[in-house]
Amino acid sequence: DAEITQSPRHKITETGRQVTLACHQTWNHNNMFWYRQDLGHGLRLIHYSYGVQDTNKGEVSDGYSVSRSNTEDLPLTLESAASSQTSVYFCASSVGLAGPSSSYEQYFGPGTRLTVT
Amino acid sequence: AQSVTQLGSHVSVSEGALVLLRCNYSSSVPPYLFWYVQYPNQGLQLLLKYTSAATLVKGINGFEAEFKKSETSFHLTKPSAHMSDAAEYFCAVIHNTDKLIFGTGTRLQVFP
Numbered sequence: 001d002a003e004i005t006q007s008p009r010h011k012i013t014e015t016g017r018q019v020t021l022a023c024h025q026t027w028n029h030n031n032m033f034w035y036r037q038d039l040g041h042g043l044r045l046i047h048y049s050y051g052v053q054d055t056n057k058g059e060v061s062d063g064y065s066v067s068r069s070n071t072e073d074l075p076l077t078l079e080s081a082a083s084s085q086t087s088v089y090f091c092a093s094s095v096g097l098a099g100p101s102s103s104y105e106q107y108f109g110p111g112t113r114l115t116v117t
Numbered sequence: 118a119q120s121v122t123q124l125g126s127h128v129s130v131s132e133g134a135l136v137l138l139r140c141n142y143s144s145s146v147p148p149y150l151f152w153y154v155q156y157p158n159q160g161l162q163l164l165l166k167y168t169s170a171a172t173l174v175k176g177i178n179g180f181e182a183e184f185k186k187s188e189t190s191f192h193l194t195k196p197s198a199h200m201s202d203a204a205e206y207f208c209a210v211i212h213n214t215d216k217l218i219f220g221t222g223t224r225l226q227v228f229p
Contacts (some may be wrong), residue, residue, distance in 0.1 A: 111158075
């Protein structure tokens with residue numbers, strides 16, 4: 001079955017370190033998204049990609065970067081981790097405009113809990 | 118710009134009682150609306166979606182939602198709550214074709 005996976009599931013790191021969170025999907029979806037989930041804020045979009053070599057900033061992109069070298073993967077990098085980046089991170093994917101209109105549905109990974117000390 | 122507001126960050130019901138989770142949207146164009154559920158320590162799972170077809174949308178696990186344009190609402194209901202419905206529920210609206218804007222979530226507690 002197609003799926004979307006994230007690794008690691010839990011990560012503890014120190015302030016100032018570079019951290020990369022992996023996201024891998026086997027849906028063959030064009031679109032991929034990274035969100036962070038914080039109490040009282042719901043999910044907020046960090047970065048997104050509409051296809052290979054395409055990346056775009058979301059509403060909370062400062063301190064984060066992504067790259068899309070293939071369809072399956074969209075790794076999220078924290079350039080210099082800060083305590084404010086302690087959060088739960090979710091990756092999601094969707095078919096994109098190439099599919100039927102109902103393809104706006106996004107499929108979510110299980111999440112990565114990141115703690116920055 | 119599109120946005121959603123979920124009224125009530127916590128809702129508590131007794132097992133067997135009606136579940137009503139409220140969502141109001143703001144959109145300058147006909148919206149596509151979604152309800153997602155998140156069980157503890159898991160990702161989000163789609164419950165149901167409105168994509169401009171029938172205004173009453175049925176989803177998984179006995180949930181349904183009604184799109185009311187005059188009230189700009191998309192409330193989620195279930196006639197009889199089950200203990201397994203305890204989770205966090207998110208309403209979302211499509212923004213700029215492919216991005217989702219989420220509400221802040223409503224945590225549903227179900228008491229025996």
